[in-house]
Amino acid sequence: MLIVTVAGVRSKSRSAAAPAAEESSAPLRPLEETETYDLPAFKTHRMDLDSLPTSTTASGAQLQEYFESMYRMRRMETKADELYMTGHVRGFCHLYNGQEAVAVGVEAAVTYEDYLITAYRNHCQQLARGDTVEGVLSELTGRVTGCSGGKGGSMHLYKPENRYFGGNGIVGAQGPLGTGLAFAAKYGGTRNIAITMFGDGAANQGQIFEALNMAQLWRLPIIFMCENNRYGMGTSTARAAASGDFYTRGDYAAGLYIDGMNVLSVREGIAYAAERCRTGEGPVYVEMDTYRYKGHSISDQGTGYRTTDEVQSMKASRDPIDQVKTMLIDGGWATLQSLKGVERSLRKQVDAAVEFAKKAPEPPPEHLWKDVLSPSASGESVVRGTLVTTGGKVGTPL
Ligand SMILES: Cc1ncc(C[n+]2csc(CCOP(=O)(O)OP(=O)(O)O)c2C)c(N)n1
Ligand SMILES: [Mg+2]
Secondary structure (H helix, E strand, C coil): CCCCCCCCCCCCECCCCCCCCCCCCCCCCCCCEEEEEECCCCCCECCCHHHHCCCCEEEEHHHHHHHHHHHHHHHHHHEEEEEEHHHCCCCCCCCCCCCCCHHHHHHHCCCCCCEEEECCCHHHHHHHHCCCHHHHHHHHCCCCCCCCCCCCCCCCEHHHHHCCCCCCCCCCCCCHHHHHCCCCCCHHHCCCCCEEEEEECCHHHHHHHHHHHHHHCCCCCCCEEECCEEEEEEHHHHHHHCCCCCCHCCCEEEEEEEEECCCHHHHHHHHHHHHHCCCCCCCCEEEECCCCCCCCCCCCCCCCCCCCCCCCCCCHHHHHHHHHHHHHHHCCCCCHHHHHHHHHHHHHHHHHHHHHHHHHCCHHHHHHHCCCCCEEECEEEEEHHHHHHHHCCCCCCC
């Protein structure tokens, strides 16, 4: 049982995985009405815990939006899995199932003026930053309608117009890159911030500490966000990390622990950390306590290094989508039946996106060098002064 002060309306209790069963014919409550929710406890490092909120208000409309966004993500990832298994997606494919509240809660706290960068588990952030399911599945299946024209695939999703910088296959690389984005925000005299998301495995890397040192020294507006999903590939944090309290690992930098399975907690924690960054106090090292339901990538069943019981109990007690469903039903904005209708319609939309991606054209041969190498003045692709097409030097006809 989950005490709903962790996830829902105050002083009621209900299993997060079992929304109210009773259906009533009473009219649903207007979505603009709000409810107050207790938040799961934050933990802080070099930051005043008492200045963090202990409760928050959400409207039915907000909760409905969070529910739909997370359900759409879950469904898209499930379909990506199927597309991989049937040979439509090749290469790598890392799924986000279980971690959706992080992507959705972050976007509820910042705007597209703020920079976002992450690792290879990046499909859902792309959606949250304004791409469509059609767009994401197109890139995964190598279609010209994807954001990288079908030449990048699963690990190369970007939306620069909404300040989303992907999509980075090298573990930890987004630490220094995100710090550069924060530097740009500060250098440009804006109040914008950068969020760099990385895993618990990446948190042990030297480049994260090097970038954090610079960010603290220069008081850069950046959230170093460690998504602690308990595993780096098949290695548990207990076996890989000398300290599992990731929020304290910034040492001299402020740290914040957030329940990453609770979308309201993510929203409020990130809103707080972001405001701190905007006022020039320097970086915040956030630990998102979350969990990945699937294996590391599609080639990993995710069963060899953890028990089925562990996964099932996480789903039963902390699932982010079920938590919001419970809030919607308990708050009187929805019934189990009305939410089933919403789920049905979202599944249809995702199915249509799958068909769209399967039918979309692959990139034509003339796109082979496009966007890969810098063009010469005459528009031809060049590597170190050599024309790719002819092997000749720029300006020297063969
Ligand atoms: C520099 C580097 N080393 C190793 C790898 C191989 N690798 C890919 S993902 C991964 C584990 C990372 O785990 P974590 O940071 O916890 O992220 P998660 O996959 O859990 O999201 C490793 C070792 C890599 N891509 N880059
Ligand atoms: Mg991990």
